[in-house]
Amino acid sequence: LTPPEQPLTYASTGVDLEARQGVVARYKEIAKRATGPQVIGGIGPFAGMFALEGPYRDPVLVATTDTVGTKGKVAQLAGRFDGLGRDIVNHCINDAFTTGARPLFFLDTIVSGDLGDDAKLALVSGVADACAEAGVVLLGGETADMPGTYVPGGFDLIGFILGIVERDRIIDGSRIEAGDVLLALPSNGLHTNGFSLARPALGIGAGPSEDDRPRLERYEEDLGETLADALLRPHRCYLPDLKPAVESGLLKGMAHITGGGLGENIPRILPPGLGARIQTGALEPPPIFAFIQGSGLIDEAEMYRVFNMGFGMVFAVSPGDVEAVRALVPEAVRCGEVVSGGGVTLVDPAGPNPR
């Protein structure tokens, strides 16, 4: 081992603790947008504290974690980081909310090699705004600077959410039976899944990096907007629209359509021995899906295996409750039914491969 020519310092290795303190102070300022009287001691020194105001009869805590994954790569190439905070918060809210839980607080972690302070602050800013909009407290976060682990510009944004639900109000699919009706709310695009297929299909990030931004920012006739706008549209939060239906107690199961599409996510809420028939034509996929499919020559079945294809949230109700639920969620469309057997059968009433 050759000794270094100069004494080593942490700053010389790319980790500047003092600079980092400055950014942390700004994180704390941003986090104040999404705080509340339940928070004790602000962003705590080693952990956040949240008073569990009640009373609760038989409370169940609900927790989940996810990441923006390679949607971050597109954001990096486009130089737009503000939507990703909303992506991860809304993704986590939707996941926790499938149990009927009210989300209480959120924590984020940014992992990166060389991501700049402005990008990090934009990420945290989006997180705080999405939390504030949903009435969720931003209780803490972490930034891990990892020289030598990421490709230049590489990063991920990870979220954790904590919610609470009374045990007798848990929505877990166990009461679903054959003949129940499936309703759906539309997605607004890819949400936070399928980017590892979308990117190569669109040729983004494949060639010289200076080609990516003009391509992402060019107006596309077929989309009616730029690729960046279509791809980076933030994951929709279903909490406000579905809350009245959840509180009604009429929803028997809720599936958030994420990675693996309808075929993988709907069975996660179905009791053994049950499957689903879905009329894929019930919701018009946003045009970005046909654009990706055409660019990548992707098989229709593969599209449905990977992407949400316009389905954001699918929920099961008894046939007799359909009208009551639709009155509470006017945007909901009937998209199928629960059937005996297993698996998810996709039926397109407009005929095979109409797109």
Added chain:
Amino acid sequence: LTPPEQPLTYASTGVDLEARQGVVARYKEIAKRATGPQVIGGIGPFAGMFALEGPYRDPVLVATTDTVGTKGKVAQLAGRFDGLGRDIVNHCINDAFTTGARPLFFLDTIVSGDLGDDAKLALVSGVADACAEAGVVLLGGETADMPGTYVPGGFDLIGFILGIVERDRIIDGSRIEAGDVLLALPSNGLHTNGFSLARPALGIGAGPSEDDRPRLERYEEDLGETLADALLRPHRCYLPDLKPAVESGLLKGMAHITGGGLGENIPRILPPGLGARIQTGALEPPPIFAFIQGSGLIDEAEMYRVFNMGFGMVFAVSPGDVEAVRALVPEAVRCGEVVSGGGVTLVDPAGPNPR
């Protein structure tokens, strides 16, 4: 854009959903090592559920998140992944426990480009074992496969912990006053911090990668073990040793000595206008610190700014309670006192730079 020669599939882009399903099933099997009767519905479809058994009078939820960071790089170069799960679980437990909270459950996220299934399973296995040992439930997790974001072999392991404490039992440092005594428990090495300085100091990961493993696995006289053993020793969990003292109500503040060392972490628990004097000689730093310092020609002050230097957890007690606390925590050593003013003054009773 040139169309692809073959129709694209998700598998051809490096994300194989079916293979991933197989790994997820094995994660769920491993997670059973750290489950409990509070868990409802196993590893849930979209979120984990944990019954909050009480009764609690005025419960406060405590949450924090952290990552193994570039300790993962050393693990990758050594081909040893099993200790990292223990690192992140224990790091998070210690952070949450500084508030006096009992940790209830943990979730993990693995982010990587090309990390193999065996490595991922070793990570989750270490997480589950550490959770089981501490009586913490492993409630869920996520794996994000991100082609094109990481350098080959690059990854991170992120943890999230949720604990609970009665409001009137919170330990937050607010009762600390000048003249209080600081006690410490030793660290067993770097724990999970300072690897971005340790690696360049030791020349690990700097040259051809085939040089790293022999260097990490060579017996070092000065260490009495290999570099890999010294660097990868898992972060110590202070819960079992400190629990009786926490329950006694005699601890006024607890600082987990992580990134930023004594100088940054002790002030986090001190009320305004107070500082600390620390006798650094109170604890003998494990030999890995002198080894890093010598290899990197690192200034003594910088060593204390970056590393824990043998201090794992520092806690404040009233002078009259010192003996009672030491009876509950026999390993604790007196290492300093709280003083008027601010900042952390490091005093070495054995003289300057004795090492």
